[in-house]
Amino acid sequence: MLSYAQTGKISGKITDKTTGQTLVGLSVLIEGTSIGTTSDADGNYILNTVKPGTYRISFSFISFKKQIIPNVKVTPGKTTVVDVVMEDDQSTLNDVVVTGSRKTGTEVSLLAELKKSQSIANGVSSQTIQRSGDTDAAQVVKRVPGITIVDNRFINIRGLAERYNNVQLNNVTAPSLETDVRSFSFDLIPSNQIDRVLVYKSPSADIPADFAGGVVKVFLKSIPDDDRLTIDYGTSYRQNATFKDFKRTNTGSLYFTGFNTGDNDLPVNFPSNLNSVSASKLNAAGHALRNNWLPDVNTANLDQKLNIYGSKRFNINNKLLGNITAITYSNSKTNNAVFRGNYEVYDPVSQIAEENYRYNDDQYTYNVRLGIVHNWAFKLDNNNTFEFKNLYNQLSTSQYVSRFGSEKQQDYANFASNVLYRGIYSGQLSGVHKFNNEHTKFDWVFGYSKSFRDQPDYSRYRTLANGDGTFNIFVPTGGAQPEFLGRFFSKMNEDIKTGAFNIEQALAPKSEGFKPSLKIGGYYEDKQRTFTSRNIGYVRANSLNFDQSLLKGTIEELFDWKNINTTTGIRLDEKSNPYDNYDASNKLLAGFANFVLPYKDKLTIVAGARVENNVQKLNSFDTDGPVNVNNDITRILPSANVQFNVNEKSLFRLAYGKTLNRPEFREIAPFSFYDFDQNFNVAGNPNLKTAKIDNFDLKYEFYPSSGELISISGFYKKFKDAIEMTAIPGSNAQSFNFNNAQKVRNVGVELEMRKSLAGLSESQFLNDLTVLLNASYINSKVMFDGASAIGQSNNRPMQGQSPYILNAAIFYNNIKSKFQVNLLYNVAGKRIAFVGTDLIRDIYEMPRNVVDLVVTKNFTNKLSLKANFNDLLNQNFTLMQDGNQDGNFDQSVDQVTAQFKSGRQFGLTLSYKLF
Secondary structure, eight states, X not given: OOOTTTOEEEEEEEEETTTOOBOSSOEEEETTSSOEEEOOTTSEEEEEEEOXXXXXXXXXXXXXXXXXXXXXXXXXXOEEEOOEEEOBOHHHHTTOOOOOOOOOSSHHHHHHHHHHOSSOEEEEEHHHHHHHTXXXXXXXXXXXXXXXXXXXXXXXXXXXXXXXXXXXXXXEEOOOOOSSSSOOOGGGSBGGGEEEEEEEOSOOTTSOSBOSSEEEEEEEOOSOSSOEEEEEEEEXXXXXXXXXXXXXXXOOTTGGGXXXXXXXXXXXXXXXXXXXXXXXXXXXXXXXXXXXXXXXXXEOOOEEEEEEEEEEEEEETTEEEEEEEEEEEEEEEEEEEEEEEEEOOOBTTTTBXXXXXXXXXXXXXXXXXEEEEEEEEEEEETTEEEEEEEEEEEEEEEEEEEEEEEETTXXXXXXXXXXXXXXXXXXXXXXXXXXXXXXXXXXXXXXXXXXXXXXXXXXXXXXEEXXXXXXXXXXXXXXXXXXXXXXXXXXXXXXXXXXXXXXXXXXXXXXXXXXXXXXXXXXXXEEEEEEEEEEEEEEESOTTTOXXXXXXXXXXXXXXXXXXXXXXXXXXEEOOOGGGOEEEEEEEEEEEEEEEEEETTTEEEEEEEEEEEEEXXXXXXXXXXXXXXXXXXXXXXXXXXXXXXXXXXXXXXXXEEEEEEOOOHXXXXXXXXXXXXXXXXXXXXXXXXXXXXXXXXXXXXXXXXXXOEEEEEXXXXXXXXXXXXXXXXXXXXSEEEEEEEXXXXXXXXXXXXXXXXXXXXXXXXXXXXXXEXXXXXXXXXXXXXXXXXXXXXXXXXXXXXXXXXXXXXXXXXXXXXXXXXXXXXXXXXXXXXXXXOSSSOOEEEOOOOEEEEEEEEEOSSXXXXXXXXXXXXXXXXXXEEOTTOSSOXXXXXXXXXXXXXXXXXXXXXXXXXXX
């Protein structure tokens, strides 16, 4: 180690000559070395452990002239102060007048925003996203303390499942693409479209109250820093799939575009109810459906990814107009070998649990993603900004599953073909205006979002083993069983209209150092959803005359045109029910007031209340007739946040607030759906109650220097009527619905550290390292009075709750050689995936250690190459039951209900900046 007496320091403050504002995130570099840093939230910078000598220091920032300060002398044991004033670079601005825009996607600017936040929050910057090599928002947000991702797309915050978290795109509610739960599919947003992600974990009157884990705000890129056009092309190899035989659902030749061309849709004139048509029309309907049961077999090519990013700044009468447009296309093919099992009650005498079934799946999945961002921003002056943001993303998933195994002493081979088209459009028109020398701030937003989920022709069939290596197709007699021979069609459309405004007014100070302010606002949201489905099966047309030889052929032969008839073949059988459809609406009207009481930059108290009136309606049916849900609830939700600044680098936060969690449309709809993947049924519950939550938070934050943070926080949450998906008693964990857990309490601790190792040693290698660590420990208990949850275990963890979460990363960045190496690690403790009963135990998702490596080399200012090595450990994804209830999950003793390896992935991405 070098002591400070042997080395010196260089420090200073950087300001903008035009505006006088300090500059955040400006690059500072000692020429001829790799010693560098960036300016912090106050424009300050410091270079530690500099050997004695005379240096040239360069200062660079987009849209400013690069400055080089020569003859900077460093003396042992002393600090050399170099303050710099940056001037506009008119040549790069194309004569655009700089109006004081600040970059918001850097690590430094993100930490500055978090430090000034009036709530307890965490976040991820686009700079960190670029380092990590993450490809979509799902991978990005799991870098935030206390966050895990379920099923590669749903967010889990502080151990709370996706339904307990609120997601906003550019301050407008994000639409849901799932029929079963309230959730936003984070895998839809490519990472290169994200400016930053903020996660608010404590209640505040100015953020939505429908959450318990957190409010996630995803901000897409807005005003560009410069004019540029960049093209990225990437390809990757998947261990389990690439260059191997791949079975693809018969979706048509244009599936690679990602659009539904209608190949598998129900024909336009298809009867609305097959039970009320004549025999001839029933035959015609059967002939109208495609014979697409067999997959296309080919070789899986390398995954492909193409990104085109363009930005442009315009000068219109000395006003700044900016545009960002990005187009992303990718396709990928995966193949997983999945084990699935289901068991009887564990017998303590024999110390085994008899198997109900044991299957091995070959699961082939083909994803096509298309995304477009088109954002405009108009900066009239430093006081008025208008933005028009547009995001369109769609994800098409084609999946073919072949399942072989045994169930109740009979061997089966089951098959399923499924195509799912999901997409969202989210648009916002917004403005920010400052008056009275910035004492008054007014912002507003109008938003429209639309999502769709189209599932055409989810087909399934079963074959039975004969004992001689051959199989017979199962064709039921009498009534159809669509889960074993049938087709399922569904469509969901959701529209959300949003309007909101906020007014922040600085109040007249009562004394020097006391500058209170008042923030008030309103929010309106109108959400409309329609869900329609058809459930169609096949039966023997005539049990006496049925041609038994058809069972011995292939599925394609069975569905030959001539075999669909009313005598010797098969016919359609309608199995749709009135409760398979619903329409629903949710109208939310909210208003809030927040008082901000700061005192001498030491103490800030934010206290307020939010009033929300929510009217939720749903119209459907059950077996007894119409079901009409009309929940009209008004709640007053107080909150308070206290911030105490110990000094310029450290502070304490204390927060309390009430929030709630409303049932989602699917959860109160009586619709029941068979999930082939999980091999169980899921039904809704119209009698669900709104959950109520009390939230307590305490946090300490320490900012050693720009881009660095060390924090520790604790939280306590008390729930009443928490909503969970639970097994129906007596169903052998093969039927689930939604219920309220009477009482739940969560308590946890979170730790976060982002620290540069620069200055700790004379080692250049260590000076180029930055470490990131965030860890969470959470204890959760669901408590019942005995009668409210028949068959469930008391004091179990909440569904989706992990007792611990750990993210770690080491970033190596050598500025001189333009070489970066990033090593990332993630693990989450075991969590309940499916709540069981007192006989059939809860099913847990077991911990899985994930290690990723990203290597980047910039050859020039225009050309770079990135190599990704994902999931290097390739550990099993495992679902288990603790059958003997000894608290230990041992695969040699306990029951594994699902297990597979996702496979390692290796990729290369070439990026070229045209200008």
